[in-house]
Amino acid sequence: MNAAEMKKNYHYNNPIIQTNYTADPAPMVYNDRVYLYTSHDEDGSTWFTMNDWKCYSSSDMVNWTDHGSVLHFNEFRWARGDAWAGQCVERNGKFYFYVPINKKNGGMAVGVAVSDSPLGPFKDPLGHPLVETGTGDIDPTVFIDDDGQAYLYWGNPYLWYVKLNEDMISYDQEVGIVQVELTPEGFGKREGDDPKRPTLYEEAPWFYKRNGLYYMVYAASGIPENIAYSTSTSPTGPWTFRGIIMPTQGTSFTNHPGVCDFKGRSYFFYHNGALPGGGGFTRSVCVEEFEYNPDGTFPTLNMTTEGVSPVANLNPYIRNEAETIAWSYGVRTEPCSKGGMNVCNIDDEDYIKVRSVDFGSVGAESFTACVSSVKNGGMIELRLGSPDGKLIGVLNVPNTGGYDNWKLCSTSIENTQGVHDLFFVFKGEAKNDLFKFDFWQFEEAQSRNGE
Ligand code: FUB
Numbered sequence: 001m002n003a004a005e006m007k008k009n010y011h012y013n014n015p016i017i018q019t020n021y022t023a024d025p026a027p028m029v030y031n032d033r034v035y036l037y038t039s040h041d042e043d044g045s046t047w048f049t050m051n052d053w054k055c056y057s058s059s060d061m062v063n064w065t066d067h068g069s070v071l072h073f074n075e076f077r078w079a080r081g082d083a084w085a086g087q088c089v090e091r092n093g094k095f096y097f098y099v100p101i102n103k104k105n106g107g108m109a110v111g112v113a114v115s116d117s118p119l120g121p122f123k124d125p126l127g128h129p130l131v132e133t134g135t136g137d138i139d140p141t142v143f144i145d146d147d148g149q150a151y152l153y154w155g156n157p158y159l160w161y162v163k164l165n166e167d168m169i170s171y172d173q174e175v176g177i178v179q180v181e182l183t184p185e186g187f188g189k190r191e192g193d194d195p196k197r198p199t200l201y202e203e204a205p206w207f208y209k210r211n212g213l214y215y216m217v218y219a220a221s222g223i224p225e226n227i228a229y230s231t232s233t234s235p236t237g238p239w240t241f242r243g244i245i246m247p248t249q250g251t252s253f254t255n256h257p258g259v260c261d262f263k264g265r266s267y268f269f270y271h272n273g274a275l276p277g278g279g280g281f282t283r284s285v286c287v288e289e290f291e292y293n294p295d296g297t298f299p300t301l302n303m304t305t306e307g308v309s310p311v312a313n314l315n316p317y318i319r320n321e322a323e324t325i326a327w328s329y330g331v332r333t334e335p336c337s338k339g340g341m342n343v344c345n346i347d348d349e350d351y352i353k354v355r356s357v358d359f360g361s362v363g364a365e366s367f368t369a370c371v372s373s374v375k376n377g378g379m380i381e382l383r384l385g386s387p388d389g390k391l392i393g394v395l396n397v398p399n400t401g402g403y404d405n406w407k408l409c410s411t412s413i414e415n416t417q418g419v420h421d422l423f424f425v426f427k428g429e430a431k432n433d434l435f436k437f438d439f440w441q442f443e444e445a446q447s448r449n450g451e
Helices: 003-008
Strands: 021-030 033-041 050-058 064-072 079-081 087-091 094-103 108-115 141-144 150-154 160-164 201-210 213-220 226-232 240-246 258-262 265-272 284-290 327-329 332-335 341-344 351-358 364-373 378-384 390-397 402-416 419-427 436-444
Touching: 021 050, 021 087, 021 258, 021 265, 033 064, 033 087, 033 258, 064 094, 064 332, 064 341, 087 141, 094 141, 150 201, 201 258, 240 265, 364 378, 364 390, 402 436
Parallel strands: 021 284, 141 201
Antiparallel strands: 021 033, 033 050, 050 064, 079 094, 087 094, 094 108, 141 150, 150 160, 201 213, 213 226, 226 240, 258 265, 265 284, 327 351, 332 341, 341 436, 351 419, 364 402, 364 436, 378 390, 378 419, 390 402
């Protein structure tokens, strides 16, 4: 997709993040929200130039709130870079983020960082790697079984696991690091005679249990990768190869699965190179909904631009973050001077789509946004259905006297009822960097006839 297609394709929903390149999706369901942890390809990367991990969250699977960077490789004083694929899990109200990083003295290892909040800050409690074998220690995945035993799997081209102790930051030394036997029965037979890669297993394992069956979903078949899976009735195998879930598609030579159930539906996250400037080192996270077959096997899944349907409507009568986005064109996000994040890089004709906004039967009568600007500001057009859909109101954004000078600005709007996709379309004579946008809220009309 080039920039013009990006602008035109307002009906697209994949990739789900348009404001950054994101890869290696790791969803975590917690308290009625999906927290999506991603790695982060720096703009213009021509190698895996990756320094931090980002977090996005959603209560409806279509509008994703950007929480910014929640962990940087610098947090690990023993690391020098390569913030690759990680996974965060919750245990007893604490959040454990397992990540692979390049050590200062060379070679990848898996570290862990801990936080009291899913949004960080995450801190390295160890000051050294959690596990390392010296060979391809990347792509950790963690699952806590019903009996409380947690397992950490990882590796490329080998697949390793440890049994984590209850503290989640150490592992059972008696069992030690176990190398999984990669057999054709367990992981599919690979053509060729690479002794290190006798099976389809490549990297990016995603380990979980559903209805008593353990799943290992992973990037497979070499470069370019597809996504395959194996199952077992035990958390440590033996594994049975079950086939390819997602064929090689998209313009990224890697792929990386993340699977979760949320509000009664099943979701499959992956990445491709679909954004403008995208490719193997500038990737983007996408999601598809699917149903398991009655026997627990996966259907074949293809990459789509439609993505998924909302599982809930968005309430416009509470504070909503401007960086809660279903699809956007042109804008970026940044840490806000007041804390949290805000939308920036707002140019003339850029837009944000927020899906499935429920204005209710009484309807909205006014709109308020928190904005800041140094130039003459501009306008936020409020439109329904598309960037040139029905105009229900226009908010004038004045010069607020500085980007740190946040002001609440309001406008009355045409009474709007029902559920709509809402578009904020930005306009301004200055053309570039019109203003910044922190949050917004509609006010409900006074109910008529005492309704
Ligand atoms: O994102 C860097 C590496 O590329 C990951 O660790 C692999 O899974 C592949 O996606």
